[in-house]
Amino acid sequence: MVSTILIAICVPLLAFAIGLTFIMFKLKITARVQRRYGPPIIQPIYNLLKLLLKEDNISHGVIFSLGPIIALAGSILAVFFIPIPGLNLLTGSGDLIALLYIMAIGSLGMALGAGNTANPNASIGISRALTLMFGYDLPLVIIVISVILQYHTTNLADIVAAQANGHWTLWTLPLSAIVGFVVTYGALGEHPFDIITAPHEVATGPMVEYGGKHLGFLMINHMFHIYIEIALFVDLFLGGASNLFWFYIKMFGVFFIMMLCDEVFLRFKIDDAVRFFWKWPTVVALISLIIVLVK
Amino acid sequence: MEKMTQDQVRTIANMLRKRSLWMIHYCTGCGAMELPPTMTSRYDMSRLGLAPFVTSRQADILLITGYLNVKTLRRVITVYEQMLDPKYVIGFGSCALNGGVYWDSYAVIKQLDRYIPADLYIAGCMPRPEAIITAFQDLMDLIDSGKADGYKRYKRDLAYYKENQRKVLG
Amino acid sequence: MNMSLELLLATPFIGGLLTYIGGKVHRWVRNLIAVLFSLATVGEMAMYYNTTFKGVVWGSLFGSNLVLQTNPITWLFLFIVTAISLLVIVFSIDDMKKEEDEIVLDSYYMQLLFVEGAMVGIVLAGDLITFFMFWEIMSWTSYFLIVHGGKKSMAAGYKYIIMSVIGAYAMFIAIAMLYAKTHSLVYSDVALALSQASPSFIIWTVVLLSVGFFVKAAVMPLHTWLPDAHSEAPSPVSPLLSGVLIKMGAYGLFIVFYGLLSVNLAKNIMPSVFSTPILLYIIQWLAALSIVLATFLAIMQEDAKRLLAYSSVSQIGYVVLGLATGTSLGVAGGLFHALNHAIFKGLLFLAVGAVIYRTGTRNMSELGGLVKKMPFTFTALLLGIIALAGVPPLNGFVSKWMIYEALIQKKEVFLLIMAFVGSTGAFLYVYRLIHSLFLGQLPEKYENVKDVPILMQIPIWILALSTIVYGIFPGLAMDVIVKGMKLFGFTPIAYNLFGFPEGTAMGSLTVINIAAVLMTAFVAVFIIFILFPKTRQVSQYDNYASGQELTPDFKYNYSFGFYMSFGRVIKPILSMSIERVYNYWIDAFKIFGDYYMRRIYTGNLETYNSYIVIVVTIAAAAVLLGGKLW
Numbered sequence A: 001m002v003s004t005i006l007i008a009i010c011v012p013l014l015a016f017a018i019g020l021t022f023i024m025f026k027l028k029i030t031a032r033v034q035r036r037y038g039p040p041i042i043q044p045i046y047n048l049l050k051l052l053l054k055e056d057n058i059s060h061g062v063i064f065s066l067g068p069i070i071a072l073a074g075s076i077l078a079v080f081f082i083p084i085p086g087l088n089l090l091t092g093s094g095d096l097i098a099l100l101y102i103m104a105i106g107s108l109g110m111a112l113g114a115g116n117t118a119n120p121n122a123s124i125g126i127s128r129a130l131t132l133m134f135g136y137d138l139p140l141v142i143i144v145i146s147v148i149l150q151y152h153t154t155n156l157a158d159i160v161a162a163q164a165n166g167h168w169t170l171w172t173l174p175l176s177a178i179v180g181f182v183v184t185y186g187a188l189g190e191h192p193f194d195i196i197t198a199p200h201e202v203a204t205g206p207m208v209e210y211g212g213k214h215l216g217f218l219m220i221n222h223m224f225h226i227y228i229e230i231a232l233f234v235d236l237f238l239g240g241a242s243n244l245f246w247f248y249i250k251m252f253g254v255f256f257i258m259m260l261c262d263e264v265f266l267r268f269k270i271d272d273a274v275r276f277f278w279k280w281p282t283v284v285a286l287i288s289l290i291i292v293l294v295k
Numbered sequence B: 001m002e003k004m005t006q007d008q009v010r011t012i013a014n015m016l017r018k019r020s021l022w023m024i025h026y027c028t029g030c031g032a033m034e035l036p037p038t039m040t041s042r043y044d045m046s047r048l049g050l051a052p053f054v055t056s057r058q059a060d061i062l063l064i065t066g067y068l069n070v071k072t073l074r075r076v077i078t079v080y081e082q083m084l085d086p087k088y089v090i091g092f093g094s095c096a097l098n099g100g101v102y103w104d105s106y107a108v109i110k111q112l113d114r115y116i117p118a119d120l121y122i123a124g125c126m127p128r129p130e131a132i133i134t135a136f137q138d139l140m141d142l143i144d145s146g147k148a149d150g151y152k153r154y155k156r157d158l159a160y161y162k163e164n165q166r167k168v169l170g
Numbered sequence C: 001m002n003m004s005l006e007l008l009l010a011t012p013f014i015g016g017l018l019t020y021i022g023g024k025v026h027r028w029v030r031n032l033i034a035v036l037f038s039l040a041t042v043g044e045m046a047m048y049y050n051t052t053f054k055g056v057v058w059g060s061l062f063g064s065n066l067v068l069q070t071n072p073i074t075w076l077f078l079f080i081v082t083a084i085s086l087l088v089i090v091f092s093i094d095d096m097k098k099e100e101d102e103i104v105l106d107s108y109y110m111q112l113l114f115v116e117g118a119m120v121g122i123v124l125a126g127d128l129i130t131f132f133m134f135w136e137i138m139s140w141t142s143y144f145l146i147v148h149g150g151k152k153s154m155a156a157g158y159k160y161i162i163m164s165v166i167g168a169y170a171m172f173i174a175i176a177m178l179y180a181k182t183h184s185l186v187y188s189d190v191a192l193a194l195s196q197a198s199p200s201f202i203i204w205t206v207v208l209l210s211v212g213f214f215v216k217a218a219v220m221p222l223h224t225w226l227p228d229a230h231s232e233a234p235s236p237v238s239p240l241l242s243g244v245l246i247k248m249g250a251y252g253l254f255i256v257f258y259g260l261l262s263v264n265l266a267k268n269i270m271p272s273v274f275s276t277p278i279l280l281y282i283i284q285w286l287a288a289l290s291i292v293l294a295t296f297l298a299i300m301q302e303d304a305k306r307l308l309a310y311s312s313v314s315q316i317g318y319v320v321l322g323l324a325t326g327t328s329l330g331v332a333g334g335l336f337h338a339l340n341h342a343i344f345k346g347l348l349f350l351a352v353g354a355v356i357y358r359t360g361t362r363n364m365s366e367l368g369g370l371v372k373k374m375p376f377t378f379t380a381l382l383l384g385i386i387a388l389a390g391v392p393p394l395n396g397f398v399s400k401w402m403i404y405e406a407l408i409q410k411k412e413v414f415l416l417i418m419a420f421v422g423s424t425g426a427f428l429y430v431y432r433l434i435h436s437l438f439l440g441q442l443p444e445k446y447e448n449v450k451d452v453p454i455l456m457q458i459p460i461w462i463l464a465l466s467t468i469v470y471g472i473f474p475g476l477a478m479d480v481i482v483k484g485m486k487l488f489g490f491t492p493i494a495y496n497l498f499g500f501p502e503g504t505a506m507g508s509l510t511v512i513n514i515a516a517v518l519m520t521a522f523v524a525v526f527i528i529f530i531l532f533p534k535t536r537q538v539s540q541y542d543n544y545a546s547g548q549e550l551t552p553d554f555k556y557n558y559s560f561g562f563y564m565s566f567g568r569v570i571k572p573i574l575s576m577s578i579e580r581v582y583n584y585w586i587d588a589f590k591i592f593g594d595y596y597m598r599r600i601y602t603g604n605l606e607t608y609n610s611y612i613v614i615v616v617t618i619a620a621a622a623v624l625l626g627g628k629l630w
């Protein structure tokens, strides 16, 4: 019992720590690609603590303050459903399909909070966020179904187990894995899919009125978000991992490639982003699905 | 005891604050031209933990980059009041200091800290990136020693500032 | 004991008549009678809940017995019908006060109770004649209810009744065909007769019956009446229409496919695709198309009730999709979704009705920021949209999960993709709804709006709490559903109070764990959150606008055309409309009809006189020849 509670406390902390290191590396990678020296490596910690310790915080209403809290609670919930090496806490209580919906709780919380600001930038940001979600959801669903059919189970722990000994989905279903990468990348909202927060158009979109500790909580939520998306990708396509070290290395590898992509792209228009997702990723994912069906 | 921990918290907080200063992109005059080189690869101000940010709620520093005409002043005050404490203001270039080349213009205010409290001024028309970075470092020292208290002054002397603002804005 | 079913059936009808009479005395007498009788119906329902009555004969017609019967599935639907009707009547008391004309109100309550009684009759029916009789009563009384909603509702109601009548004709032909064959229309006799009939006969009757049910269930392409009717009807009527009335179509489909026709029989007489009989497979596709297209349409709406109406088309798609899978898990999911949809769609319509009651508009771009003024309605609506979007741990999620799992088991991947897409699209329109009504900027004219009176709050909150209860304890509903499905020859699925253990589907689900962890995480985060420095409330005009000062007369809100950019993406799909096809045919008929009508009704007195002479001559000849014309 005690050990369960300890694990239950440790898992979110672990996810947070991994997300935090990713953000650290992100700033540094961006700087190096742009031939800058870049901020100190622990800059995100300074930023986060500074935000949390702001003396003054404003709120536009209860929902405004609850938004980041719901978002963070939803993210923590989702963390428990993703198998970590050696720890499958709640994978028996809900499967991959449940996870897809649990991951929406975070976005819902953020959308509610942002909506309460009465700021058009925030509303446009949310409108774009949901539209983009609708966009990448179609290929995402198709590849998830192809993975499910491949392993005849919707239980994530079983899917990970079935990929043991190097039988990664990446090798057996390469097309799905490629689409999975694109979709995960879109879900992270990096260039060219950073339409939601586009600072020059909608002034960081949903975050426009958030400052102080609220923004700090949203930053923490973002770290969780990075962890969830990439860990899910690693579990689905890179065979999970046998210990935490390899898990981290795999996740970092995926993240590193994504950050390099982030540097070279410009920004899509929102309808073009949706059209993009509904065109090539969808077609490729369908081909992969048909391969699984026929096999 | 209570006071001591509070002091300690404040010291730690100040230490963190000076290492993570977010400035709002709000360019009032031609001095803003010197900010892009300061931000980008050549001078790279992110080394000091500085980053440009978009909205008034997220930012810590307000840069008054040059001449401030009366029309803009109204917006600057709104932005300043929307920023969350602690917040710092840097007057940028001679125009903010004493009117500069616009010393006799009817449309430009002459002395910034009659309207909002400035923590620091950078002299020059326009100041070079080196000067800007030095100014940021000075601001950090001020924050560390607790002397960058413009936002407290604004609260304390609100009547004075409001009076001056009303005089020009009507 | 023996009279109990008749009593249950008669209570709403008697109540309706008494309500009308009571209205002549005083409006409070009328309201009291209406509430009491609907309460009595619920009470009777609760009293006999889950007892099985077999074939209570209550009359006979054309030599066929009129039978009432119950089984657990019946009780599930009776529960939906009576409970939602009661809540609707309670909600009406305050909401319909704005109606000046007391006589109109008298008949309004009477019709409400009649609709309830008709639906009870449909569910209790044990033979096709009873079924059809109450089906028609339901259609007509609900038509009268719809046209209470003002000028525009006349056209909407007209459309509704025309399509209902077409559906009813189709059903009637099928029933007549069956009668000609069996001379008894009791379900068991019909089932027996069908098992020996020729395949073409079976397919014709089933297709014709299904058309009738499709019209009522608003499955595409027969859905066009629903958005108009449900949005123009008075706000308390909409939940009844959307939550309950369209479920009668789903119930009819269930009876036809699993009561009259069994899956095994269907498999024998027609080819199968993905181990589904082809007829059911086609129905699945229609349902899936309903899901996706109606979702797209709902996203583009500007009218809150119209948005919900399109969402109903989409959600009933899930019900029909689940029912048409033919597997235990899928059918159970469909039935459960019928219950869940009644709960959350009732809730959403009532909550939107509450907003309309206070503000007088349902145009979403005129509203906003009401969360500060109507916090209770907001919370209830929030629960409703979470349930509709299918986010755990509320009820919409569990039934959708079951339907997905059933489709995965059958490898019907394309349907599954469509179902998934529809549910992601639901996020878009439910957020639009809550954002435009409750979030965003509060217009100045709604500064003095208050939350709705207690009598309107109670129904809303009962439904809101039900979304949580059925979400966390799906076993409560599964008890009834599984027991009932056993009677229809399905293998029972494994379940427990909190969800589904391993082995039921391809995964397992325990909702209470999800809810518990979510709550714990929420509380933990909340405590951490309040440890940090305090927050200060600012007004909605103290807002980032690039330094611009905002004033109340300035609309600083983004609520019109919320998904305009998405609209550009789906433009090619939106431009297709089945309604235009219908209108084309209507116009063609009009021209055709006009041409021949003018030949007969010339407007010339002499022509008419000659008609009379001809008719009289023929009649006289008939009498003279002793009734033997040929």
Ligand code: SF4
Pocket (backbone or CB within 6 Å): B029, B030, B031, B065, B066, B067, B092, B093, B094, B095, B096, B100, B101, B124, B125, B126, B127
């Ligand atoms: S100080 Fe010089 S550079 Fe700066 S705003 Fe004034 S005139 Fe322009």
